[in-house]
Amino acid sequence: MKIIDHIDSLPSLDHPVVTVGTYDGVHLGHQEILREVRRKTKVRNGTSVVLTFEPHPQTVVAPESAPFLLTTKTERIALLEKKGIDETLFLPFDAEMARLDAGEFVRKILVDGIGAEAVVLGTNHAFGRGRSGNVRSLKRFGEQFGFEVDAVPSLIVDGAPVSSTRIRRLIREGRVAEAARLLGRPYSMTGKVIRGDGRGRGLGFPTANLSIDHPRKLLPADGVYAMWAEMDGARFPAVMNIGVRPSFRAGRAIEVHLLDFRDTVYGATVSGKLVEKIREEKQFDHPEALSEQIAQDIARARALLHP
Structure with missing residues (x-):
């Protein structure tokens, strides 16, 4: 073309x-x-x-x-x-x-x-x-x-x-599985991995912090999502959290945990294909409770991505 x-x-x-x-x-x-x-x-x-x-x-x-x-x-x-x-x-x-x-x-x-x-x-x-x-x-x-x-x-x-306006509303509401039906494919967002604060690694679940590559790209509602992450020609099951991270009061971020992947990927470009929202973002009183919830999120994501 x-x-x-x-x-x-x-x-x-x-x-x-x-x-x-x-x-x-x-x-x-x-x-x-x-x-x-x-x-x-x-x-x-x-x-x-x-x-x-x-x-x-x-x-x-x-x-x-x-x-x-x-x-x-x-x-x-x-x-x-x-x-x-x-x-x-x-x-x-x-x-x-x-x-x-x-x-x-x-x-x-x-x-x-x-x-x-x-x-x-x-x-x-x-x-x-x-x-x-x-x-x-x-x-x-x-x-x-x-x-x-x-x-x-x-x-x-x-x-x-089917219209762009209708699909935007679904994305803003976090209804990415419904949006995918109207798009004919999962909704995707691409960004570069930037250095974060290391909290995910400290909890035992290292994350890639994404900086989205276009300032007017529509982001989904805050929450936790199952997704496929594509990087350097490979595809990985993943969990994404987007939001303000209320447990840490650390500001808004997009964090992606690649399942069964431990390498450092700073500077890499990651394209995420959103499959389904798992839950809303919520605050936890102590790190152990958050770690337990993340483990449940990962189990749910595996079930969604490998039914």
Whole structure:
């Protein structure tokens, strides 16, 4: 997959089939749209194109309500490549881009910039200044400029549409197993191992303290989670604690205990795939009680990860 960071750098494409959106999460609903893009691309012997934005448009249009991210740019690239997309164009979203109305966006970006032959969107997609454009208006533009428009209905799971907003809410509530069903994979977060205070090692359960690699990455609710940790091409069962560590009043941290692993990993990059929340974070009166609880957490994590 080719990555383009400015529309002026986009080469001439053969029969482009384009989809537009933030694609935060690349969830099951997004994947339905991407399947239709690939299908139409195959019929035309053309080029599949995802047109997305960096940063998230809300950080420019309404920064006070901008969402935290399910997927960073790096994560989106990896996921879109796995879905067989040929070209991903990351349009820089700035004040100038925000000022484009729906018609200007279609003419400057879809027609003059990409030369779209077909555009595939979700039925509830909106675009242009003030979200003034929608599927109906896009079809009128398609008739004017000569491109086809196809709207993919929202995917319904458990009686509600799959959406990035819905998944963010689940993650914020710690309901990572439910979020995984809508993402089509476990929720992941990546960070570098930094030096901690050594309390976990003192308790007999050494931990890797993670510094997450993106300031706007969405973190799950505080608590203890079973997860898979990927590091240097290997995968380890693990337990993660995220929170303020009330037993020590030591401040907020993300601590990962890799099961059956004792090496020092400072500076390593760890990607965690969250499987299920085990319990809430809680305070213990003495270290022995905390050690006993951690042992129970590890046993629970093993049962979840190796059913």
